[in-house]
Amino acid sequence: MSGDGAAELAVGVASDRVVAELREAILDGRLPPGSRLRQEELAALLGTSRVPVREALRTLAAEGLVETEANRGAWVPWRSPAEVDLLYRMRERLEPLALEVSLPNLSPADLDRLGELQERIRTWPGVEAFLRLDRELHLAVYAGCTTEPLAGTVLRLWNATQHYRRLYMTLSGPRRHWVVNAEHDLLLDALRRRDPVDAGRLLEGHIRRTRCELARHPEVFDRGVPRS
């Protein structure tokens, strides 16, 4: 999870390091939509040759985090309001399933940890911290679901929408933060009661509400000044 800074120790396979670095850079906003990803530039930046970079770009393209076109290069894709809406609808259907699979495998200690995360979320901790904690909370709910296709798909849905979640939180701020708290409290209560039906429904509603509020802020999808 940590292991953030100064990964110049060059441990592991280069391609995988490149994938991890790029994924992180895209998710934390350093590479917003529209960013072009030049192979040579990235290779120099990450201290490898272009080969691992190319493999990493293929991987990320298959994940949907970057787009590539033959002989034209790779870049971080923009997403339309309709596409993000659909990504949220997919989450509404898949995440309750992931929860249902996960819940029996969550220990009381796991549930306690969820509570701690929510306590740190409760007092609006700022946009970046909220994004990090909220993501960690939700993904921790699915930690008991280790089956790759489902866990991986859910993760990709989160990744694909991360940028727009950030923009939305930035402009909405803590205004309706109490709603999130209430929803999280109810969700965690249902989890402690080991009730996947109740929890699933709350989760679906939580995602659906977010989708609807996001739909009322189309300015999130405005393409600002293009970045190099």
Next chain:
Amino acid sequence: MSGDGAAELAVGVASDRVVAELREAILDGRLPPGSRLRQEELAALLGTSRVPVREALRTLAAEGLVETEANRGAWVPWRSPAEVDLLYRMRERLEPLALEVSLPNLSPADLDRLGELQERIRTWPGVEAFLRLDRELHLAVYAGCTTEPLAGTVLRLWNATQHYRRLYMTLSGPRRHWVVNAEHDLLLDALRRRDPVDAGRLLEGHIRRTRCELARHPEVFDRGVPRS
């Protein structure tokens, strides 16, 4: 769709050709689970160097069609009964959504084509033809859903379970084929009525029944003689 034989014309990017060839080989059973994918071997077979092959393997790995491990190579993964069960549950949730998105975009001609496919399915046409037509029919239902993440995810779910669908059909044969026909007929009728709710429910039931029947045949998951 066609373009099967003798693709030595070397059109397009080599990596993409390799991806397409491998995907096809895995889906049509030439590369069953357990098959090891040696880079040099594939490169020679497809008339390229190892570089495009490596990129293709990364792509397919991200798609879940192959598994790779650093310094150990790539192979077609086995899937456990629990994993396939979960893949079907994901389909039950996602395909009705894809249908809902797609239906408004399907023309009467598209619906006619679905009917033609079902007519060719009606008289048990043998395992391979059934697999091909059934897949084509279902994916044609979602043809109006062009949004990549959903369409792509649905396609991956189909791809990931193709091998086990084949094994199941092989051993079950035409015995309960009338059920498929009835379900398809009802589904197509609901589509012609432009009723996404009804169609979605029928679709979910269709997938769910398949999942349950598959669950009663664990021998499908037996690992036969390992292939080279």
Next chain:
DNA sequence: TGCCTTGACATTGGATCCAATCGTGACAGA
């Protein structure tokens, strides 16, 4: 002036070569 051509440059795609790692079987010792 406007549009098309053309050429140089930037960038990506592919092939070959070298390095690192893994698996396997032979061999020595207990």
Next chain:
DNA sequence: TCTGTCACGATTGGATCCAATGTCAAGGCA
């Protein structure tokens, strides 16, 4: 006979070089 070690072959990972393609701007022609 069993086990641990070592060395070799097989295979994958990475770097460099070359080819192909795309971009873009300058210049010629209508």
